[in-house]
Amino acid sequence: xxxxxxxxxxxxxxxxxxxxxxxxxxxxxxxxxxxxxxxxxxxxxxxxxxxxxxxxxxxxxxxxxxxxxxxxxxxxxxxxxxxxxxxxxxxxxxxxxxxxxxxxxxxxxxxxxxxxxxxxxxxxxxxxxxxxxxxxxxxxxxxxxxxxxxxxxxxxxxxxxxxxxxxxxxxxxxxxxxxxxxxxxxxxxxxxxxxxxxxxxxxxxxxxxxxxxxxxxxxx
Amino acid sequence: xxxxxxxxxxxxxxxxxxxxxxxxxxxxxxxxxxxxxxxxxxxxxxxxxxxxxxxxxxxxxxxxxxxxxxxxxxxxxxxxxxxxxxxxxxxxxxxxxxxxxxxxxxxxxxxxxxxxxxxxxxxxxxxxxxxxxxxxxxxxxxxxxxxxxxxxxxxxxxxxxxxxxxxxxxxxxxxxxxxxxxxxxxxxxxxxxxxxxxxxxxxxxxxxxxxxxxxxxxxx
DNA sequence: ATCGACTTACTTACAAGTCAGTAAGTATGC
DNA sequence: GCATACTTACTGACTTGTAAGTAAGTCGAT
Numbered sequence: 001x002x003x004x005x006x007x008x009x010x011x012x013x014x015x016x017x018x019x020x021x022x023x024x025x026x027x028x029x030x031x032x033x034x035x036x037x038x039x040x041x042x043x044x045x046x047x048x049x050x051x052x053x054x055x056x057x058x059x060x061x062x063x064x065x066x067x068x069x070x071x072x073x074x075x076x077x078x079x080x081x082x083x084x085x086x087x088x089x090x091x092x093x094x095x096x097x098x099x100x101x102x103x104x105x106x107x108x109x110x111x112x113x114x115x116x117x118x119x120x121x122x123x124x125x126x127x128x129x130x131x132x133x134x135x136x137x138x139x140x141x142x143x144x145x146x147x148x149x150x151x152x153x154x155x156x157x158x159x160x161x162x163x164x165x166x167x168x169x170x171x172x173x174x175x176x177x178x179x180x181x182x183x184x185x186x187x188x189x190x191x192x193x194x195x196x197x198x199x200x201x202x203x204x205x206x207x208x209x210x211x212x213x214x215x216x217x218x219x220x
Numbered sequence: 221x222x223x224x225x226x227x228x229x230x231x232x233x234x235x236x237x238x239x240x241x242x243x244x245x246x247x248x249x250x251x252x253x254x255x256x257x258x259x260x261x262x263x264x265x266x267x268x269x270x271x272x273x274x275x276x277x278x279x280x281x282x283x284x285x286x287x288x289x290x291x292x293x294x295x296x297x298x299x300x301x302x303x304x305x306x307x308x309x310x311x312x313x314x315x316x317x318x319x320x321x322x323x324x325x326x327x328x329x330x331x332x333x334x335x336x337x338x339x340x341x342x343x344x345x346x347x348x349x350x351x352x353x354x355x356x357x358x359x360x361x362x363x364x365x366x367x368x369x370x371x372x373x374x375x376x377x378x379x380x381x382x383x384x385x386x387x388x389x390x391x392x393x394x395x396x397x398x399x400x401x402x403x404x405x406x407x408x409x410x411x412x413x414x415x416x417x418x419x420x421x422x423x424x425x426x427x428x429x430x431x432x433x434x435x436x437x438x439x440x
Numbered sequence: 441a442t443c444g445a446c447t448t449a450c451t452t453a454c455a456a457g458t459c460a461g462t463a464a465g466t467a468t469g470c
Numbered sequence: 471g472c473a474t475a476c477t478t479a480c481t482g483a484c485t486t487g488t489a490a491g492t493a494a495g496t497c498g499a500t
Contacts, residue, residue, distance in 0.1 A: 026468095026469065026470055026472095026473065026474055026475090027468085027469060027470085027474060027475065028469085028470095030474080030475080033475085033476095047356060047357050048356055048357065049269075049271060049353055049356050051269060051271040051272040052271040052356070054458080054459065054460090055459075055460065055461095056458090056459080056460095064475090064476070064477085065476080065477060065478080066459090066460080066461090067461085067462085067476080067477070067478080067479095068475075068476050068477075070460080070461065070462090071474090071475065071476060072475085072476095075460080075461075076459095076460065076461090125355055125356075128352055128355055129352055129353065129355060129356055130352075131352065131408055132348055132349055132350075132351065132352015132353060132408070133269055133349065133352060133353065134412070135345055135348055135349060135408060135411040135412060136267060136268055136269050136272070136345075136349055137267050137268065142412070145408075145412055146412045146413060149408075149409055149412055149413065150413060150416065153409075153416065173416075174418070174421065174422050174425065177406065177409060177416075177417050177422055178402055178406075178422050178425075178426055180405065180409065181401060181402045181403075181404070181405025181406045181409060181422075182398055182401045182402055182405060183401075183405070184401070184404075184405040184408065185400065185401025185402060185403070185404040185405035185406075186397065186398075186401045186405075188351060188352070188355060188365075188369075188404065189369055189373075189397060189400065189401060191355040192354070192355060192362070192365055192366045192369055193366060193369065193370060196370065196373065196393075196397075197397050198394070201394065202394050202397055202398050202401075205394065205398075206398055209429060209433060213429060246446095246447060246448055246449090246495055246496045246497085247447095247448060247449065247494085247495055247496080248495085248496095250448080250449080253449085253450095274484080274485070274486090275485085275486070275487095276484090276485090284449090284450070284451085285450080285451060285452080286485095286486080286487090287450075287451070287452080287453095287487085287488085288449070288450050288451075290486080290487065290488090291448090291449065291450065292449085292450095295486080295487075296485095296486065296487090
């Protein structure tokens with residue numbers, strides 16, 4: 001997104017900060033309106049991707065003009081980043097115990113999430129599209145997915161260690177990588193052919209296998 | 221890409237077919253030039269994605285103008301489809317025995333490919349970006365990836381059956397889905413953090429586990 | 441072998457549209 | 471009265487695709 005030409009075009013840093021970053025927040029319904037925009041962004045970026053998803057369409061779905069969206073988030077990139085953060089926050093707020101759960105509970109929640117996802121196609125599509133796009137040069141979500149995956153890998157490796165009693169760090173990280181890969185990879189397959197792939201069944205079976213093998217290795 | 225407006229704008233069907241589809245192919249170096257364009261397309265679409273990848277950049281890398289590219293492939297969509305087909309053909313031609321291999325040899329070749337891919341970042345990136353994009357509404361590569369995954373799933377399930385002696389169709393297809401998911405999912409993780417993920421090791425270990433479990437089930 | 445008819449492989453120039461971002465104004469809550 | 475939450479109007483950059491022209495390759499008939 002950020003090319004050399006963009007830098008040349010940029011105006012001297014004046015008061016261009018988006019509304020949300022400012023100190024005061026006078027209007028009562030501001031948070032509400034911003035959420036409407038963020039939800040619209042999920043729809044549009046999920047359906048069309050970040051590059052092809054247009055601000056006008058996001059704005060329309062939120063009931064304002066595209067300039068209104070830019071008023072709130074400063075730039076298209078700002079909107080995407082805000083949307084990603086919002087999504088994370090919502091998941092934590094909506095299902096508070098999930099991310100904080102420890103041990104077996106965390107793994108159970110992982111499988112539950114996969115099951116819920118079969119009824120939330122839009123969310124799955126947004127995740128798959130954006131994580132695919134994020135590996136391109138200079139994509140605004142690059143860092144987000146990078147740290148997300150790193151954090152998740154370490155977290156899962158830790159829990160797998162707890163559950164299995166295995167202490168081989170490399171083995172635990174590899175297993176975590178494989179589990180994440182199965183979940184993410186299946187999403188794409190499921191989106192392209194929902195009838196051919198039973199995500200929850202395959203994920204839970206894979207998880208069982210991984211834990212069983214880690215236990216066996218720990219015992220040996 | 222194909223909207224209602226396109227249909228209205230379309231000229232009466234005259235001689236608008238791209239060069240390649242015509243009967244005669246006069247110039248000797250045509251195939252060579254077309255290949256140069258297709259390779260450029262791999263680079264550009266791999267680095268930026270299909271939506272953000274511009275024809276001008278493809279053309280530049282191939283040493284012509286964007287109108288020249290359109291002369292050969294008719295449209296941007298035509299170029300992408302041709303590129304996808306070319307890639308498949310090249311793989312078969314470059315490693316003739318690979319796709320046709322049966323039984324254990326096929327599985328060994330899968331792992332070999334993963335290993336090779338660690339030295340072909342561009343190819344991996346193109347595949348990951350485009351397969352992610354392909355789940356969006358009306359993406360030109362949607363059908364390509366849909367059938368590619370379906371074919372691969374059935375093929376792998378068949379080979380897993382041969383190798384393990386297991387005859388549970390559902391189980392074999394699930395295992396195939398999981399194996400494909402691991403390979404595809406790891407690619408994204410590897411692209412985002414190459415040092416954190418050892419693709420060949422994890423894939424071959426996953427494959428071993430899958431075969432072992434299918435054998436155990438078959439024996440029971 | 442070579443001449444002429446035709447096709448191919450491009451180029452430059454343009455059309456038409458899309459998109460993010462800016463500037464300036466208005467209305468409304470605080 | 472002042473910042474906020476917008477809107478309208480506009481700009482400029484970039485897009486794909488088309489039209490028209492030119493040079494060169496190919497081929498059949500001589």
